[in-house]
Amino acid sequence: MDQLGGVSTVSLPLGRGALQVARRIVVKIGSSSLTDGGGALNPAAVTAVADALAARRADGTQVVLVSSGAIAAGITPLGLASRPRDLATQQAAASVGQGLLVAHYTRAFAAHGLTVAQVLLTAEDVIRRGQYKNAQRALERLLALGTVPVVNENDAVATDEIRFGDNDRLAALVAHVVQADALVLLTDVDGLYDGHPKLPTSRRIARVTSPADLEGVVVTGRGSGVGTGGMTTKVDAALTATGAGIPTLVAAAHDVGRALSGQDVGTWFEATHARPRTRRLWLAHAAHTRGRLVLDDGAVRAITHGKRSLLAAGVVGVEGAFEAGDPVELASTDGVVVARGLVAYSSEELPERFGLTSSQQREEFGDGRDRAVVHRDDLVVVARR
Numbered sequence: 001m002d003q004l005g006g007v008s009t010v011s012l013p014l015g016r017g018a019l020q021v022a023r024r025i026v027v028k029i030g031s032s033s034l035t036d037g038g039g040a041l042n043p044a045a046v047t048a049v050a051d052a053l054a055a056r057r058a059d060g061t062q063v064v065l066v067s068s069g070a071i072a073a074g075i076t077p078l079g080l081a082s083r084p085r086d087l088a089t090q091q092a093a094a095s096v097g098q099g100l101l102v103a104h105y106t107r108a109f110a111a112h113g114l115t116v117a118q119v120l121l122t123a124e125d126v127i128r129r130g131q132y133k134n135a136q137r138a139l140e141r142l143l144a145l146g147t148v149p150v151v152n153e154n155d156a157v158a159t160d161e162i163r164f165g166d167n168d169r170l171a172a173l174v175a176h177v178v179q180a181d182a183l184v185l186l187t188d189v190d191g192l193y194d195g196h197p198k199l200p201t202s203r204r205i206a207r208v209t210s211p212a213d214l215e216g217v218v219v220t221g222r223g224s225g226v227g228t229g230g231m232t233t234k235v236d237a238a239l240t241a242t243g244a245g246i247p248t249l250v251a252a253a254h255d256v257g258r259a260l261s262g263q264d265v266g267t268w269f270e271a272t273h274a275r276p277r278t279r280r281l282w283l284a285h286a287a288h289t290r291g292r293l294v295l296d297d298g299a300v301r302a303i304t305h306g307k308r309s310l311l312a313a314g315v316v317g318v319e320g321a322f323e324a325g326d327p328v329e330l331a332s333t334d335g336v337v338v339a340r341g342l343v344a345y346s347s348e349e350l351p352e353r354f355g356l357t358s359s360q361q362r363e364e365f366g367d368g369r370d371r372a373v374v375h376r377d378d379l380v381v382v383a384r385r
């Protein structure tokens with residue numbers, strides 16, 4: 001049994017039946033499955049996925065849809081020739097397209113008597129504690145009220161620096177936020193292949209039980225041209241979700257009905273870990289770290305073996321520029337990253353605290369200014385020393 005990050009590994013031999021019986025699912029559909037040859041939105045594809053999900057909703061399953069396609073939907077109205085490459089035009093296209101995309105979903109789900117709720121998230125919404133809880137509360141209430149939340153990245157305000165970029169990762173994080181029973185990633189290829197799917201020698205991999213099954217599999221980040229990240233981001237998202245106890249299916253969008261009924265389509269990734277109780281696991285997989293704290297050997301031992309908070313006394317250096325609350329790496333003096341966490345001080349505030357005990361911090365900076373540099377609730381161990 002593995003205890004990395006405080007999360008126990010258990011084997012959950014549930015198989016595809018888990019998807020069939022799931023009471024809450026997150027389904028993600030990529031740009032490649034929602035667009036026509038020219039990269040513009042194909043309304044028939046929107047209707048097809050809405051019909052399949054509505055059928056699943058009819059048996060009482062709660063469904064969260066993570067849909068790409070905002071940028072694609074903005075291409076024609078803005079008179080663009082193809083998917084824009086620069087961030088500013090992507091922001092503009094997504095701003096125009098997101099409303100149109102949701103209008104299509106609203107119509108398609110309304111045909112089944114279902115109400116759609118648009119939810120736009122930024123990476124920070126699933127990393128920072130307060131925002132995470134806020135997103136969780138909103139999604140819970142939307143599901144309790146019987147709506148189908150349609151989630152996308154808030155592309156209009158996303159910056160290159162902190163951006164999901166691909167919606168596969170966003171979907172894995174949303175699955176965690178709503179504690180979904182299963183995640184389904186719909187794309188333009190019918191699962192993960194052991195080589196590039198265009199090669200005649202490549203075969204679909206039906207089941208992945210652990211990351212070791214992926215050794216030797218050629219997965220590329222090159223996608224369809226309209227999508228982002230190719231199969232690489234799907235495999236990463238699947239491993240993130242399965243590591244958090246959520247089994248994941250990667251399947252073709254045109255197989256969505258068969259996929260949801262547990263048939264042998266796509267690639268099924270078994271859950272490899274038990275569900276963590278907190279969002280801390282996401283620090284291990286999801287956080288774009290803003291900098292690094294260098295720890296002395298005692299501090300490394302205290303956090304990796306003693307499950308302690310990181311105190312200023314054990315910090316010997318900082319790298320990068322970050323604000324209080326940002327995710328940072330915690331590394332040993334020989335450069336091994338042993339943990340990630342949310343830091344309580346900015347990179348400017350920290351150096352004057354290096355090596356100080358809590359009482360010395362109180363003396364120097366006053367009462368209440370002696371908090372841990374990274375509280376153990378905000379820290380996840382990624383390697384033991």
Ligand SMILES: Nc1ncnc2c1ncn2[C@@H]1O[C@H](COP(=O)(O)OP(=O)(O)O)[C@@H](O)[C@H]1O
Nearest residue numbers: 030031032187192193220223224227228230231
């Ligand atoms: N080993 C592989 N198995 C399956 N597909 C792969 C593999 N390596 C690369 N791909 C590519 O990944 C593409 C899907 O990614 P992408 O275009 O980003 O889709 P989406 O828009 O659905 O996110 C497929 O069309 C396929 O060409």
Ligand SMILES: N[C@@H](CCC(=O)OP(=O)(O)O)C(=O)O
Nearest residue numbers: 030031069070071167227228
């Ligand atoms: N948020 C972007 C989607 C980003 C993207 O391309 O994702 P995907 O097609 O899932 O690889 C949009 O709505 O256009």
